[in-house]
Amino acid sequence: MRTPVIAGNWKMHNTVAESLKLVRELKALVLGVGGVEIVVAPVFTALGAVAAEIKGSNIALSSQNVFWEEKGAYTGEIAPGMLKDVGCTYAIIGHSERRQYFGETDETVNKRVKATLKAGLTPIMCVGETLAEREGGKTLEIVSRQVTGGLAGLSSAEIDKLIIAYEPVWAIGTGKTATPEQAEEVHADIRRLVGEIAGPATAAGIRILYGGSVKADNVDILMSQADIDGALVGGAALQADSFARIVKFETK
Ligand code: 13P
Secondary structure, X not given: OOOOEEEEEOOOOOOHHHHHHHHHHHHHHXXXXXXXXXXXXXXXXXXXXXXXXXXXXXXXXXXXXXXXXXXXXXXXXXXXXXXXXXXXXXXXXXXXXXXXXXXXXXXXXXXXXXXXXXXXXXXXXXXXXXXXXXXXXXXXXXXXXXXXXXXXXXXXXXXXXOEEEEOOHHHOOOOOOOXXXXXXXXXXXXXXXXXXXXXXXXXXXXXXXXXXXXXXOOHHHHHOOOOOOEEEEOHHHOOHHHHHHHHOOOOO
C-alpha cells in the first residue's frame, strides 16, 4: 500500500508573511485529513517561519533544492543537514526549471539525491521530457535516462526511501495537463525501470508523483490511475482552497 503524497511547490513566490498566511489557511482546511502526506515547499527564506507554523500539524516541509556538500566554501548553497535543521523532511531535486535555467544534469541530481538521503531527508526527484522530446517520440528514452542517472549507485534500501516526480516540461505552468493515459504510461514505465534497477519490492513500494498543471478539477482522474501515487503541484498550490481540494482528491 503506497501512501499518496500531495506536494505544493511554491516556486519563487511569497514573502515570509505571505507564506505564513497561505500555510495558516491550508492548515485549517486540511485539519484532520489523514492517509495522505501533505507537503509544502516554500522559498528558502520562509522555511523557518513555515516550519514553526506547521509544527504538530499534518503538513510537512520541503525545500525546492539542496546542495550535496555538508559544509564549506560554497557561497550561496545550502546543505541537506541545514535543511533538516530548519525543519524540512523532504527536498525537491532536479526540477526541470533547475535543469533548464541552472545547469542541473543527471549527474548533479544524483549527487544531490545521495547527500539528501544521507542526511535523512526524503528526496523528491523530478524527471520529465520537453515538448520537442515528446514530439520526437523520445519520452520514454529521456525519462529512463533521467531515472537511471538519478538513481546511479544507490542501493535498493536507499531507493525505497525516495519519491520520483514525473513532470512533463510541456505541461508545467501551461494549463496543458498530460492526459491520464499519457501520464499513466510513463509512470508504469518508471515503475518497471525501478524494478529492473532495484527489484520488484522496491518498484511496488516507490511513490511516483505526477506534476504539470494539476488542478482541483483534474486531480481525481489523475489519482485514479494505477501508477500515479500523488501530485507535485505548482500554480494551484498557491491558493489554500485549491490545494486543499487537491489534497482531498477522490479516486474512482
Ligand atoms: P504547475 O502546477 O504550475 O504546472 O507546476 C508544476 C510544477 O512544476 C510543480 O513542481
